[in-house]
Amino acid sequence: MTMDRRDFLTASSALGAAAAATTGARAQPRRRTSWRRIAVEEAFWTPAVAEAQRALGLSSSRSLDFKTTRGTCDPRTPLYRGLTDFDERLRVMDRDGVAMHLLSLTTPGVQMFDPETGTAMAHISNDHLADVIARHPTRFAGLGCIAPQSPKEAVKEMERSIRQLNLSGFIINSHTDGEFLDAPKYWPILEAAEGLDRPIYLHPRSPPDSMLEPFDDYGFHNARWGFQAEISTHIMRMHAGKVFDRFPKLTIVIGHMGEGLFGNLWRIDHMSDAGRKRRTDPRSPDLTLSEVLKRNFYITTSGVEHAPLMRFVMDQFGVDRMMWAIDYPYEDSARATAFMNQVDIPDAHKAQLFHLNAERIFRLPTV
């Protein structure tokens, strides 16, 4: 009996696997260390928008957003520099081996201005973003911001963002004036996203005034707590409002390893599934939240460096729909990159998280 090279390799591999199984050790191939790293929830400010937001905060009420933006709109803060200085950002990216940032206007974007100002600010900001990308087309891509407070103008800006500015999707910083995307007035925006076949990145915003009080006195206006309650309620409202029945091809990206939903998901499905079966509520959506998440949502890892939760979400949700993100400059780029470099998941999954899925979902140029 002769054995050619391929047979020999197959046999060796099988023997190796058997040996590893017998001793209880897993076969550990040399791990890949070089990746195209694309981070997809990376924040920036357009200075004119930041200044307008700062001015609004000085003249306005106690909205929790003004606590969130106090540190980001002040040109003297390190966060402001991180959000506006693209040379510094490129140095950090080079240092950490990050190929590309997918940029999005930081929360609350242009969503607190009156409709006319918001629309104008979105235009200014998207031009600024397109200019940054034009100067570094291999290092930056971006999401067009919109002012949902003027849905008709928002749709025009979405079309301009994709067709003229060549952006990769849209950023909506969650609620607008305490209203969520289940409200029919916003449905032209969802229709446009579906028609343009680009995702909406739904980023948290501070809880609206309509639920402010329990989040106010301990500083639960941001990612310590508050963001989580706000955005998960937003997603629940979109689901309950049958948005995904009406727009079955709409795609939504959410960050922070699923915004906490995976700790509640089975129970949410269970309670709403029961409601669906009993047909007690004619408004009940056609699909469970789990089903909608797996059809219409993508999830990023932004701000979470916890391998057990990553694996749990991967198992529940599927690695095909997950992407890596840093949440720069709010999170440390070096630490977020090191976590993803070393996390113990198969290289094939790491490639999906680091770049393959982002290239596909946001139609980014491949190299």
Add this chain to the structure above:
Amino acid sequence: MTMDRRDFLTASSALGAAAAATTGARAQPRRRTSWRRIAVEEAFWTPAVAEAQRALGLSSSRSLDFKTTRGTCDPRTPLYRGLTDFDERLRVMDRDGVAMHLLSLTTPGVQMFDPETGTAMAHISNDHLADVIARHPTRFAGLGCIAPQSPKEAVKEMERSIRQLNLSGFIINSHTDGEFLDAPKYWPILEAAEGLDRPIYLHPRSPPDSMLEPFDDYGFHNARWGFQAEISTHIMRMHAGKVFDRFPKLTIVIGHMGEGLFGNLWRIDHMSDAGRKRRTDPRSPDLTLSEVLKRNFYITTSGVEHAPLMRFVMDQFGVDRMMWAIDYPYEDSARATAFMNQVDIPDAHKAQLFHLNAERIFRLPTV
């Protein structure tokens, strides 16, 4: 070379393990099927309290709780029967092989009445509960309800519940008038629980009026969504309010596989840990939320029949601090019991969840 019986068994076992490892199958010892099953979040109504709650709902405002209690306070509903008929309950327990229910007054308990009525109702309800237990001392144990709206009287009722009525701890149905247990006015209650060395079961309640609006129009007043946002905010407020620095031996039981917190926990720790290290907030607690959960909290499985989430929470939190619960009559007793009977965890862990931990934590009689 001779081999005695012990050597032979050891060698066989090693061979069996090696064979199992090679084929990828795990050795499956015969699983235990008989357990002392104690369910620890089992709801009941005292008819007089249900009637007072119903009357309050007819005369009052749009509080979300009245949506929650519409189905539970009406004697014509199956839920009301489930909450009040103990003969029927015993038949269900016998059918499913459940040894004991740890009973607690269903949400919102006596917490919506004026202080005097609430105090009186708590007294009536705890007497009713003690009477039910006296009639079936091997089948029922219970938690004393209190009216936090009168903290001084609540402390007296806590002492009476333990010392005279021989109850096993306390039930607080989350917020009271939109205030949470971080408010210093409630600290005598926490001090009493610590002093009496019994746990407080913190059960969700509908979101308070101060955060009502986003939870109102889609029916997010209960466990579909709303309960989750309300109780996780309550726990966050207790942590941020340094309750567990002040009462380091206070023990809190939460249900529903950790009330969703485990989907957010790493990020919450990360954000508040950063705050702690920067010492930007002198009110910052001494321990992270994770550390507090592992020191001061117990978790029950109520209403969640999802093995992956159970294993994830067990890994993160520890099986020593977890207990089984059905959430009768809101959840199906047969299904909840079947889930726990068959879930693929070691028998030693199943014994802890089914009864050993509950016996220890609530000081229940063992058999």
